[in-house]
Amino acid sequence: MANSPGPLRARKRFGQNFLRDDRVIARIVKSIQPRPEDRLVEIGPGQGALTGALLEAHGRLDAIELDRDLLAGLRTRFFNYPDFRLYEGDALHFDFAELRGEGPPLRVVGNLPYNISTPLIFHLIDSGAAIRDMHFMLQREVVQRLAAEPGGGQWGRLSVMAQYHCQVMALFSVPPDAFVPQPKVESSIVRLVPWGQKPHVAEDEALLSELVRRAFAQRRKTLRNNLRGWIDSETLTALEIDPGRRPETLTVAEFVALSNHPAVTRPQ
The missing domain is CATH 1.10.8.100 (rRNA adenine dimethylase, C-terminal domain)
Known part of the structure; x- marks a missing residue:
């Protein structure tokens, strides 16, 4: 756990819990398997623990951070990466299609607060061909619902609509002690890959x-x-x-x- 916490405290109104466990961070990067031609985008880099690992593995990264108190620290920490671009803004209202431009589809990663996870996932899905895949840290209960199968208690509206739009794969769980401060819930990593061609197409x-x-x-x-x-x-x-x-x-x-x-x- 070499990523020492900075002086800033997590802010409850942003649902912040900063990832600190290097083993978990390495496992996330390994799950993403960034390639030289990829366009990586991190939502909510926080104090930059995952950001640093992604830049070390890939060298190029766009990041979107809402908390302006974190921006200066991120810019200072990663000033020596010329292909690191930091945007101040709310990912719920960010234009991911414009960010992609004429380049390859975006590969999006982030540790998402519970209160924005579902609307943000569907905002990204609405970006259509701009998104290649998504890797998110979410509350484990949300991942269980996303990846559920029909017939069980977790299968519901979120399951149906997420799986209509994407392939959903629950990857691995993350314990509370991987974060500062420790959340009161277990977390999990999920991969969502928008269908290139949906297996079942709704007319409306x-x-x-x-x-x-x-x-x-x-x-x-x-x-x-x-x-x-x-x-x-x-x-x-x-x-x-x-x-x-x-x-x-x-x-x-x-x-x-x-x-x-x-x-x-x-x-x-």
């Missing part, structure tokens, strides 16, 4: 998202109850979906088939 992705949200609104209720006003039992049966099933038993393919059926309508 906004409708799919609304349908999935509606289906999981009350998990204990059946599709017949949760989707009342959207689709009738006869249509569900015609799609070979039992109206008495609960939403957590449906696959991504089945949700897409439902959203594509002409009988599905948004309640007025």
Whole structure:
């Protein structure tokens, strides 16, 4: 754990927990396997523990940091890397397509605070071809939901929509003592790779998202109850979906088939 903490304290409003364990950092870099032609982007470099390892392995990095109190330290620490570019801003509103420009798709990495993880992932997904893949440190519970399989208690709206857009792979867990200050929850690393060609294509992705949200609104209720006003039992049966099933038993393919059926309508 050679990365000694700087004088700045983690700020609760930014959900900051600074990564300190060199073994974990090395494992993250190994999971990414940066290649010379890659365009790496780090979200929330903090005090630069992972940043330094990525620059040592690759030499080029764009980083986006919201906490302006950390910017000077990052610029000072990495001044001798001419291909290190630091942007002050909120990644939730950052234009990743503009950052990519005419270059290769971005490979995004970051230790994400719980409160922004889901909206940020979908903001990146909305960037389309600008993103090649994402490697994130997240609360373990969130990774379990992202990588869940149908039929289990973790399978839900986040699972369906993330796996509709991406291949999701849970990589490894990270203990609380790898951070300063130590979080009260376990963390995990997840890899998300946007599909080059989606295996199941929704004709209206906004409708799919609304349908999935509606289906999981009350998990204990059946599709017949949760989707009342959207689709009738006869249509569900015609799609070979039992109206008495609960939403957590449906696959991504089945949700897409439902959203594509002409009988599905948004309640007025």
